[in-house]
Amino acid sequence: MNLAAILGTGAALPEKIITNADMEKLVDTTDEWITTRTGIKERRQAAPGETTSVLSIQAARRALEMAGLTPKDLDLIICSTISPDMPLPATAAFIQNGLGARPCCAFDLAAACSGFLFGSTVAEQFIRTGAIKYALVVGAELLSRYIDYNDRATCVIFGDGVAAGILGPAEPPSGILASEMHTDGQFADHLYIPAGGTAKPASCETVRAREHYIKMRGNELFKVAVRSLEDVSRRVLEKAGVCPHQIDLFIPHQANQRITDAVRERLGVPQEKVYSNISRVGNTSSASIPICLDECVRSGRIKKGDLVLMAAFGAGVTWGAILMRW
Numbered sequence: 447m448n449l450a451a452i453l454g455t456g457a458a459l460p461e462k463i464i465t466n467a468d469m470e471k472l473v474d475t476t477d478e479w480i481t482t483r484t485g486i487k488e489r490r491q492a493a494p495g496e497t498t499s500v501l502s503i504q505a506a507r508r509a510l511e512m513a514g515l516t517p518k519d520l521d522l523i524i525c526s527t528i529s530p531d532m533p534l535p536a537t538a539a540f541i542q543n544g545l546g547a548r549p550c551c552a553f554d555l556a557a558a559c560s561g562f563l564f565g566s567t568v569a570e571q572f573i574r575t576g577a578i579k580y581a582l583v584v585g586a587e588l589l590s591r592y593i594d595y596n597d598r599a600t601c602v603i604f605g606d607g608v609a610a611g612i613l614g615p616a617e618p619p620s621g622i623l624a625s626e627m628h629t630d631g632q633f634a635d636h637l638y639i640p641a642g643g644t645a646k647p648a649s650c651e652t653v654r655a656r657e658h659y660i661k662m663r664g665n666e667l668f669k670v671a672v673r674s675l676e677d678v679s680r681r682v683l684e685k686a687g688v689c690p691h692q693i694d695l696f697i698p699h700q701a702n703q704r705i706t707d708a709v710r711e712r713l714g715v716p717q718e719k720v721y722s723n724i725s726r727v728g729n730t731s732s733a734s735i736p737i738c739l740d741e742c743v744r745s746g747r748i749k750k751g752d753l754v755l756m757a758a759f760g761a762g763v764t765w766g767a768i769l770m771r772w
């Protein structure tokens with residue numbers, strides 16, 4: 447079977463920057479606490495009217511341009527998001543129409559911060575079998591719309607951002623060499639939005655109780671995140687017969703700089719081979735890895751032939767990894 451590869455990337459970040467100094471005015475926190483506990487200095491916030499699909503279309507156009515393709519070439523569109531334009535229909539439908547793509551299979555995927563890797567792995571299967579040729583996978587989150595700006599434990603962490611990848615048949619030796627996807631629902635209540643679904647439909651009472659906002663047990667998640675990211679990274683490396691020291695670049699989900707540092711140390715990957723942009727964008731959930739990827743490709747940090755490992759962890763809990771040769 448042919449390999450699939452990421453042929454182009456693109457990102458779209460809202461213009462508005464919220465600094466730690468701005469956060470100090472909103473909640474009982476300090477720049478010092480946020481910087482030392484998370485590594486974050488600033489994050490982006492979408493403007494009113496700027497939606498998940500609007501930013502997704504911008505990111506997708508940039509990715510298509512890099513891949514040398516047009517929207518009409520797309521056979522599949524996957525939008526990974528937990529912050530859709532609206533519950534119904536899928537944000538992927540707005541993206542397909544807004545891009546001017548042909549009517550094609552377009553759906554949303556909810557795997558939180560692991561979503562871009564899950565989406566890319568799903569698309570990869572169809573490309574490898576020859577069922578489709580080109581797929582657009584978007585990691586898109588406007589988490590500011592789901593954040594409680596009274597809750598200092600979450601509002602300082604999350605930021606808005608979108609990034610996209612175009613997947614298609616690989617030209618050897620490039621391509622996705624190994625991938626893994628996992629979910630364990632026993633930790634579902636560690637990161638969730640209690641109301642607005644069938645378990646607790648929206649009502650005046652749920653709104654008053656602020657139950658439409660993200661709730662997180664950060665400390666418990668931290669330990670699961672470090673364990674899972676290390677484990678899944680080792681598994682994909684082993685599948686491909688690659689040792690950690692052979693990787694040219696490691697892009698972990700940007701959840702917390704301390705999580706990145708712990709995973710890097712456990713894997714024995716040197717600091718200079720690990721990419722981090724959390725100080726500038728915070729935790730953008732499923733957009734986190736593709737934003738990093740796009741920055742690395744456009745800045746020349748990733749060069750043709752490089753071995754790149756990407757690993758993600760998020761609500762569910764979900765976790766996954768992809769090893770690819772660029």
Ligand code: UT7
Nearest residue numbers: 475476479559598599602664665667668671701702759760
């Ligand atoms: O995206 C994927 C899923 N998410 C994650 O993987 C997140 C993983 N978790 C984390 O990144 C960290 O756990 C946090 C950054 C969320 C929190 O850091 P922590 O070191 O685990 O802090 P903690 O929750 O144990 O809280 C320590 C103290 C508490 O005060 P007391 O009880 O010790 O007096 C918190 O109330 O820090 C307090 N605190 C804050 N203080 C100042 C929590 N948030 C803040 C804040 N500013 N923003």
